[in-house]
Amino acid sequence: MNLIHRPSPATSTGDAIPFYHAGIYHIFSLTPPSGTTVYPARLRTIWSHMVSTDLVHWEEVLPSLYPSDNPQDPDASGIWTGSVLYGEGKYHAFYTGYSLSCTYQQTICHATSEDSIRWTKDSKNPVIIPLVEQYEDLDWRDPYVFFNDEDGMYWILISARKKTGAINRRGVIILYRSKDLKTWTYYGPLYEPGNTNCPECPEMYKMGKVWYLSYSRFSEFVNTLYRVSDSPFGPWRTPRQDGIGGRRFYAAKSMQNDQGRRFYFGWAHDRAGNSDTGEWYWGGVFGVPHEVIQNTEGELDVKLPEEIEGQMVDPIAWKYKPVEGISRLITPKIISISSISTTTYGFFNIQDSGFIFKCTITPHEARDSFGLLLKSDNEASSCLVLSFETAMQRVSLLNLPMSVDPFWQQSCQAIPEPKDPGPDGFRVCEKPFPIYDNCGITVKVIVDNDLIELFIGDKIAFSYRSYAQAEHQLGLIVQDGNAEYKDIEILK
Structure with missing residues (x-):
């Protein structure tokens, strides 16, 4: 089998940032320093980068983003999850800048590229800081950016926590909008489930007439969920068959190819000592891509992509x-x-x-x-x-x-x-x-x-x-x- 579970020579991987453009599948991913297992060293991640034309054979290219060496910069302690898109004539990466030295530890930062390989950080970083009048200043992360054709605007979703409500159920997904990927205007909370600590790694897309909002939650069941709506503004409802995968297929995010097929990439946690009794770590190995298909009820069925299944063809004799x-x-x-x-x-x-x-x-x-x-x-x-x-x-x-x-x-x-x-x-x-x-x-x-x-x-x-x-x-x-x-x- 030829299954990619982590960039080399990394000992673990974190969140995937999938991106498809011009016939190429891209996986940007959070890669922690080798040998680290605990916070904060584990989270001084870089963005690794792999590309493929068939979902099976992957080529590692130059890492895209590194933490700054200047402790006063907004991403000095880690380059965390974000998203990539092609717009306004170039590639854009929006990511979470993590810095233990700054006033706000988590902020939204920006970088651009002409070729998707070599990236330049925005001199104006951070481009969006926590709106502390309404939201806690510690959780402000995981930007997902896309162009919303129905609204005629770029949207950026951000994981956050309200300043009011039950302490362990303040998690929300909030929305900013922009016409040019430069100036962002706060819209408000897009989804307030009232049942989770912080909904991580959100993303949104449309299939047919249905809008989908997926996110992960670490505080309940460690899995990736999705919600459905007739409008990108909501209301967001729970499907009858919830979830992209089971527990431990975490921080799953997706990309859609030119044929309209959508694939999710998530990771399964490492355990201490490579033991079934060891504590669960943040980060682990990538699972195989999960393809989602819209069914007749407008919900998502999950299947093994034919590309992955098709590479395993040699019979094993058995009794x-x-x-x-x-x-x-x-x-x-x-x-x-x-x-x-x-x-x-x-x-x-x-x-x-x-x-x-x-x-x-x-x-x-x-x-x-x-x-x-x-x-x-x-x-x-x-x-x-x-x-x-x-x-x-x-x-x-x-x-x-x-x-x-x-x-x-x-x-x-x-x-x-x-x-x-x-x-x-x-x-x-x-x-x-x-x-x-x-x-x-x-x-x-x-x-x-x-x-x-x-x-x-x-x-x-x-x-x-x-x-x-x-x-x-x-x-x-x-x-x-x-x-x-x-x-x-x-x-x-």
């Missing part, structure tokens, strides 16, 4: 070994599991560290759950489980074993030591999903060392990190029901 219950190999690509009133599971004999697994799962008389085992021990007691839960009409990614009350841990036997998923809990990802007997569900799973990405029904996606050196990379499991796994392919 399936049942461990408990009744499993039958019907053909070389079909496994049937009968598990009424019990649990049946088994494993594929592959040990490759990187592969894609594809199949269609069709449940029959499914009452409890069915799905996949990932990074599992032989008893399926310590593993990740992609679980389709019939009664709840939900698909989840579970991180076993689940912890129990201390009383049971102390007084009973055979209670495995629980993992410590931190704020993610036992159910690390979940989405509503329609599950019906005799209706097939396509599943595509990419495992690339410790990064696991799952694309389900060309509708939803989950991402997670698992560092365990497990006995088994991949297995099947059915609880109180029957299921047929067909069109099985394991490729690299």
Whole structure:
């Protein structure tokens, strides 16, 4: 597999700033100094820059922006997230200048380029400072700039926090407008959800007649959400199927190519010590691009781009070994599991560290759950489980074993030591999903060392990190029901 997870020689990456122009995909990204793990050293980031013509093969070019060496400059402590566009005859980058020495630690700064490679910072930086009469002065970041055809103006969205309201729910997205990318006029708050600390990395775009506003939140579930509206001014409503990816596909932002296809790029957090019990860090590795498709209800379905899927074509030979219950190999690509009133599971004999697994799962008389085992021990007691839960009409990614009350841990036997998923809990990802007997569900799973990405029904996606050196990379499991796994392919 040829998947790009971070610029070299960086040990980690942060937010992606995707940009498409003249047939070229660009990924600008926040790159922390190698070897750093904690604030503030971790956040003295530069903007790295990669380009591609096909989403698969990426070329690293010169880093675009560096923190200033002058401690009094607005970006002396880091070049943080922003956006790139082509307008008024040149390339523009709007970014968050971070400085521990300035009156305002976070401000909006600007740079320009004639070729998208060599950039010149604006001598007037910062170009927008916190509006302290209405907003807190510490959170003022993540500018997203685009030309709004309906308004005939350039718009810049900024993540901020109001000075009033519940202390942990003041996060808002505010709007400034400009005719020339030079003079910006405050419009007001564009979105005030009243339920988050600070909505990070916002962006806005239109598909058909629907406007979309996406953003990430670190204070609840560590994920990327989106909202829908008939107008760029709102009101912004929550879709029935929320989210661009699952938990840990963070700070995801997108770009649209000439064919109107839109791709999101996000990152999955590193953990201390490369351990499943280590604390989660800011920054990590890029996941594969997530393509979003507008469905008939005006919401966004998420799928694996054909460009990424198409590069994994070499078959991996496999055998399936049942461990408990009744499993039958019907053909070389079909496994049937009968598990009424019990649990049946088994494993594929592959040990490759990187592969894609594809199949269609069709449940029959499914009452409890069915799905996949990932990074599992032989008893399926310590593993990740992609679980389709019939009664709840939900698909989840579970991180076993689940912890129990201390009383049971102390007084009973055979209670495995629980993992410590931190704020993610036992159910690390979940989405509503329609599950019906005799209706097939396509599943595509990419495992690339410790990064696991799952694309389900060309509708939803989950991402997670698992560092365990497990006995088994991949297995099947059915609880109180029957299921047929067909069109099985394991490729690299």
